[in-house]
Amino acid sequence: MAEPSDFLPLQVAIVGCGIAGLTAAIALRKHPKIRVVLYEKATELKEIGASIALGPNGLRTLQKLGLDNAISDEVAYRGPSNIPMIYRHWKTNEIIGMDVHEDVTEHLHHTARYHRGHLHQALLENVPRSIIHLRKKLVSAKADSQEGVTLEFEDGTIATADILLGADGLRSRVRTSFVPDFELKWSGWTAFRSVFDTSLVESIPDLPLDSAHWWGPDTNFFASRLGKNTYTVVGGVNADPKDSSATFKNVEWNQEASVSLLRDKYSTGINADYTLFLKDWNPVVRALTEVTPSTRFYPNFSGSSLSTWVFGSRATLIGDAAHAHGGAHATGGSLAIDDAYCLFLALLSIFPFTAPRRPSSEEIETALKLYEATRKPHAERLLKKVHAANNAKSAKVGIPEGDEELRARAAKGSDTNWLHEHDVEKAFEETKTWIEGRLLDADDVSAKL
Template sequence: MGSLGIEQSRLQVAIVGTGIAGLTAAIALRKHPQIHVELYEKATELREIGASITLGPNGLRTLQRLGLEDCISDQVGYRGPNPISRFYRHWKTNEIIGEDFYEDVSEPLHYTARFHRGHLQQALLKHIPSEIIHLKKKLVSASVDPRDGVKMHFQDGSIATADLLIGADGIRSGVRTAFVPDFELEWSGHTAFRGIFDASLVHSIQGVPLDSTHWWGPETNFFATRLAQNLFTVQGGIYADPQDPVAIAKFRDGGRWDQEANINLLREKYVDWNPVVKALANVTPDIRYYPNYFCGSSLPTWTFGGRVTLIGDAAHAHGGAFATGGSLAIDDAYALYLALTSVFPETTSQKPSSGEILKALKLYEDTRRPHAVRLLKVVHANNEMKTKKILAETQETDEELRARAKRGSGTTWLHEHDVVKSFEEALAASSKRI
């Protein structure tokens, strides 16, 4: 287990969480010969749980920059035949009513891809030696001595130390709780039902698009996509007033995340939709329950005690909005790597001082936090608007729905964000301040 005593010459980095953020950070930081990484994970094993996860051009480009082509190949992620980021179809008529086009993406490997989260996690894991991953290590508290390092306490009573702690422990981050104990998550009112099954089950259905497709309805949506390794996935959802005690009992608290749910929740919800959606819901053998659309406000800082930072969902609890969590996590990890290597170049033999570590963390935060603040603003405004509509019991008209789909999601700024450019801007701004 990592401790300050092991290798005084190299920077000891502890990463808590082996999700997409933690694994990407570990792969990136291990490129630096003067950095030693240890990963701590609360799970007892790294099984293939979860459903589909989307990576946009931003995250895919970053994984390629890290030399991880094998993690983004068609053997791991699925890309449809058309170079279009998102297709929107009408819930009732099934016609295409909107598309999100790429603005500046020409490399096919950077076209939006859908992964089984387990496939992506396993692909990343191949780049990390198993001996640096410590399972059954749930972080329960952490403290910093700015000069000496960080001390982490785990649920099993063990303690680890490091020079730098990276909280990559997701939306309910224990690292964040250790330094921002009053941080609160709010349920957005959204609950998803997801099913993953063998793609052969959809062969008999006429008209299933080869491209990943969102069907938009006035009240909810339906998403379906092929995944690599001959899998298929569907996602339906329910939006409720997050303050409604009935919805809270039934959906927010009504089942555990990833718990098997009654398939009729999906089939009944989409019974009046177009024949393709209806047939997809009917062939789906089982679904799981994801009441995990929780959001939090922007954190005023991501740097704690000069030696702790957050990446991924731990840093920005945006509740899965715009299917961007995976790519954001990857870009956070990469920005942190860029910041650390700029302050602490690979050729340096001396460990960075406390001041240099703090400088790197600030540079990372300046690169990423404004982007996350912008996203969280949009997410909270959208959630409020959705709740207002539910409370007013107003439904979007067909014209409004079509106009919304025609406008598309308006999220190119998110999915095509260039983390390297942002880093360079943050670096230039920081050198002007000196």
Template sequence: MADTPSLRIVIIGAGIAGLTTAIALKHHPAIDIDNYERASELREIGASIALGPNGMRTLDKLGIQNALDESIAFRNESGHPMIYRHYKTNEVVSTDSHRGSVEYRHLTSRFYRAHLQQALLEHVDPSRVHLSKAFHSVSRDVTAGKLLVTFTDGTNTTADILLGADGIHSAVRRSFVATSAPTWTGWVAFRSVFPISHVSHIADLPDEAVHIWGPDRTLFLSRLGKDLFTVVGSSQTDPAAADAPYKDAVWDTDGDVNVLREYYQDWSPLVRAVVDAVPHTRVYPNTAAHAIDSWVLGDGRVTLAGDAAHAHGGAFAAGGSLAIDDAWAFAASILEVFPATTTAPSRIPSETDIARALRLYEKTRKEHTDRVLRTVHQGNRKKVARVGKVETDEELRARMKSREDPSWIHEHDVEATFLSVLAGEGKRAEEQARL
């Protein structure tokens, strides 16, 4: 491909956003794409992750059917994306429902994150995923008309476009928007994934993913693929309190199952039996940041995707699907200015074309994810305001029933939004031509 003109896209991160983007563009004969990942190996880290119908549909569209497979994607047979149970009585108080028409294979699914990442990796050329490469900085090589991306080991590479898909603490985002570092929300998750054999003896073990709510905390239980089970406990404190427990906790570190058992000691016998059987747990302090003003950075050649673009901290279990839809929208925007043809294109997109592609991408995604962020921060403020308040059983039940209906997040149609943005552009061009 030495003499073939190509558009070089460098992606920072090989998480869900980074890998999905690489897959979405891999068939373009003149796009040259590499992922640079900080981790030294893509090993099994993380616990359960959910994908809504939006993410599942997009994976399907991109031909990533192995990720939809029953062996790794666990769906609630009832079709309810989530079922909310009472902490003492175990009765179902409330349910989420899909609003639009959702095919079975696109139903909300729970994964062991490592299974999902592995399914994505199967679609990527391993020689294009460069490990132990942590992003350091990006500058402009004016003579070459390219970006120069530098890594912390001192090496560098050039790019026409840089996509920061480097997660919630994105170094790419912070290098352009220094004030965008996420802060602790006061919420801590205690995540465990283990073989279901640890809990299969428990009578009434839920067959479906359930969120059990009590006055001061919640517990999430779900089966996962390959005979795994997940338990996610939680603690909410006021992050501003000087003595807030877990104030200095580090993300993804060993937790103490005895703390978990103490937290849930007054809950239903089912909950106590499950928590007693949890073999280990890990601690994940939750962080979040507000929306940034623009997704088009660095003279119109740098942008962001996934948690790097919208550090919402995993609320609504939406992070995976938002990342997948970002990847689709980024790829669709690039393909709009640089369509894949069977013959090598004679013209590489100009600076103006690239800036237009990144604007299209931003217009497709930013309004939606900004709304997600506003909703998340509003919810976080309410959670903190409740800390230390005594809630009656009636109030708890009312709160369970008056949750935000998250279907606008989980069933968002990224393709329809992209098409309407394109149509808007067409109309504007017509209007300008008439003037």
């Protein structure tokens, strides 16, 4: 017999109000019988960070969600060639490689680059402020298949829900609640990231209109226009992560840095404080560093694969909280967006719009496991690639790459179309069909016993 509670809306709590959390909220709110509440530790809705890119996969997903304001040319920048990444030689400035999309025809699906704050604001425009609770720093989270989830915050308040989504980023407190021994490890790379007005670069001769990634013997340099007349440059330093005295080992995310570090790195010779510095970076790169007004540190961290993404049959993770890959291949934003959409599809599969009642605890677990089965293998493929690359870089710190080797590596490109052109909806349907087929086979075997 149905209980009165069976007809109440499904309550979903989302911890984290970044790209992942907002996208999840937007998707889930399309269901008339799901109620979403967002909890954010910040005191104001202001996304920190520098630039962010979305590939075709993330852009297509945002379009499916009706978020045209978040993918328009008013907020994002797309280069005139529609080539997602062009690799240039650090010294000569010649093009030595590029990545090319395989199956992208619509203009709005070509790789788009944003100031992170502008993308965040575009998503916020689609979320009622009334469902966002600020100053909510999570202390602990508990999940039980029958009782639901309980959240305790630093201000002493308690919240409950039917489902919990941890969308609270690289240093997720939701993840810590369920996997307390999870560790992030510094890769040895510390980026200097800057965003400023495009007017500062307009007079630089030979500045490419397309995004450019200059590859050098011991480091790289990236520069690109962003939406809303902004520009970004990204430089950095590689170090041995095992070296306790490594420069920048203990700097913090988004910590203010001296812009002279950026200029010195790409303009001068060897400097023992920052490992190997090489002379003769091409004039375009040097000019970009000279007009850059300020910069900030962004140390790169990643973590191991989790054994599961589902906890207590009621809680799961999305975005960097689920797969701490360190932002490799500029795919973190799109991964988070696809995670959010896949979770919505999974819940919709057990709780359609026309459902006469709320899903049972068993059905909720089925949905979360379906989400995990779809997304976890995809994320683990990336994590494996990232860890291999980090280990290879660590082994070569202080050993400049030869020019022939550098050119050969750039000519190969990044081989990441499987990431940037991934069809999350197709992957979800294939996973769902595969699981249903296995269940049918199991039923057939049981019937014959």
